[in-house]
Amino acid sequence: MTTVYEAFCTTVAKYPDNPFLCVPAYDKRSYHPDGVEITYAEAAGEVERLRSTYRGAGFSHGNRVAFLLENRPDYLLHLLAANSLGVSCVPINPDYLDDEMLYLLDHSDVDLVVTIEARATDVQKVALQRSRPLPVVIFEKFAGHIPRPRPAPYPAATIGLMSEVSLLYTSGTTGRPKGCILTNEYFLTAGQTYLDLGGVAQIREGQERLYNPLPLFHMNAGAVSFVCMILSGGCLVIPDRFHPTTWWQELIETKASIIHYLGIVPPLLLNQPKRATDTAHNVRFGVGAGVEPELHEVFEKRFGFPLVEVWGMTETGRIFADCIEPRQIHTRAFGRPTGDMLARVVDEKDQDVPAGTEGELLVKCAGNDPRRGFFAGYLKNDDATEEAWKGGWFHTGDTVRQDGSGMLYFVDRKKNIIRRSGENIAAAEVEAVLQTHDDIAKVAVIAVKDELREEEVMACIVLMDGVPDSEEKAEEIFTYANDRLAYFKTPGWILFLDDLPTTGTQKIQKTRIFGPDVDPRTEAGAFDFKDRKKKSR
Known part of the structure; x- marks a missing residue:
């Protein structure tokens, strides 16, 4: 065939x-x-x-x-x-x-x-x-009844x-x-x-x-x-x-x-x-x-x-x-x-x-x-x-x-690797942990600028229906992530959004969350936890 x-x-x-x-x-x-x-x-x-x-x-x-x-x-x-x-x-x-x-x-x-x-x-x-x-x-x-097309490029070639x-x-x-x-x-x-x-x-x-x-x-x-x-x-x-x-x-x-x-x-x-x-x-x-x-x-x-x-x-x-x-x-x-x-x-x-x-x-x-x-x-x-x-x-x-047996393990798209103080952080790993929180419906983890550490981790979160956003909820989510991730992977910024842009295949389009000239850290309602990230274990 x-x-x-x-x-x-x-x-x-x-x-x-x-x-x-x-x-x-x-x-x-x-x-x-x-x-x-x-x-x-x-x-x-x-x-x-x-x-x-x-x-x-x-x-x-x-x-x-x-x-x-x-x-x-x-x-x-x-x-x-x-x-x-x-x-x-x-x-x-x-x-x-x-x-x-x-x-x-x-x-x-x-x-x-x-x-x-x-x-x-x-x-x-x-x-x-x-x-x-x-x-x-x-x-x-x-x-x-459909209009005739332009001359076909390969009419005589074998299909x-x-x-x-x-x-x-x-x-x-x-x-x-x-x-x-x-x-x-x-x-x-x-x-x-x-x-x-x-x-x-x-x-x-x-x-x-x-x-x-x-x-x-x-x-x-x-x-x-x-x-x-x-x-x-x-x-x-x-x-x-x-x-x-x-x-x-x-x-x-x-x-x-x-x-x-x-x-x-x-x-x-x-x-x-x-x-x-x-x-x-x-x-x-x-x-x-x-x-x-x-x-x-x-x-x-x-x-x-x-x-x-x-x-x-x-x-x-x-x-x-x-x-x-x-x-x-x-x-x-x-x-x-x-x-x-x-x-x-x-x-x-x-x-x-x-x-x-x-x-x-x-x-x-x-x-x-x-x-x-x-x-x-x-x-x-x-x-x-x-x-x-x-x-x-x-x-x-x-x-x-x-691994040594040939098994391949997905980490993330190269563009979704966050570089913080010399550490490479896979956004997908942080998203995986946050997604297990009962109150989180959708999450996108992105890199934001950081004057001291090159980049910092930011979590853009859509809460489940009926769950109100608040500083207390952000605090709860930060603690939840910090208890389950190495300190440097925990979100230094948390921002609640009504929804996240997706493709037709329901993949989150991170590049469309914010405009090209927007610093997400300055968005209203962005909670700053970066100074709470301490190496304690």
Whole structure:
């Protein structure tokens, strides 16, 4: 198989009556409020209809289409139809504002936008601002009449492994998002890697129902999970997003056997009242990243299934997973290198560090082509691509450590390391401790300037509903952290906020908490504890 479409057709022939895509019932959602499920054969019929529509309009190898369809399963049907023609799909984060959307539509050189009617006015406004005005088609009225695209870049070339399937934009931290070019090789490798994990994450052919609440513009749901289910004849269950109050009911009703999560999910579920539905499900295991070690065992005992911590990036496609028993659930372990993805841990000069020492994680594919199965590059940014691959290894930007057995442990993103008086402090470690406080709903730990110590630790905290913020509460939280962390890691500043900005995948966007010229220490309500941090043990 050389394309995702070919893999889909193979499974259609083998498992035509197996369920392929499922949307759980949810009466507050604007689409499929009663839920829907389609088989591989039914999906194939719709894919062929869409394929005929795109081909009839002149779309072919190298054209791109942008989609703002939220988490509708229809996006995946359009992707399969487009993939059969060598057309690339560019999903749009529905939370994007005008400027962000304009950048994506302009930078990606898309030839068409398909959007839901509720967002049509917004999208049309932005499409007209593009350097080359862009046609917009309403998804609800998509009936076969779409504008012809510009001439396709590669109409005569054979569609194959290196043809572009999708262009996914990473969330920019220091600049504009980068467009990751993802090929058929990337999608098929990502899905197969998941399929081959084994251990407690064993995928049963033709039987799994994978519930993934993450957005389809993310590689997790839109590539790894999607293709794994295609390759195994399984069903992808696609809610609109994560709803803690309806989570268990949806798992039961959709007969989910696998779930995906992010670090924010376990504490929110643990905060829900205990119910009989906590264990009245068919879930065999969960896959995700970021569960706090203090909550990992607590979650598994209460809900009755293992959480498998994994590591991956949009650029890598492949994932590492701590899925072989005995799992290291009281740590931030995410597995050992297996298969054909190799790993190194290096210092700032790209020199290997001793076992147990923190450093940056570098990865590559074994063999003569270190980039095989990875993203094909950053669109229109060869310099950034080559910088990421300097020395023949992909530089992840993640700080990890590796023990003598090869097990890898996540520490933090390099940019989230706080440098205080010569000590390196992982923001994630401080967040993990604070998140276990009963009154804390969300927390983001950041570095703030300190005239004496270079940087100091600041905790930006959202309290649970009904818990008032006060100096006494800040004092309580400081003491709680100070009793559980080395003194230098304890927050020197605590600030209560009403909420924290997040991405579509519910990752906290620390760069958007404060404006670029704001000193967080001067914000109203910032409590100063830095002089209370004393080495006492």
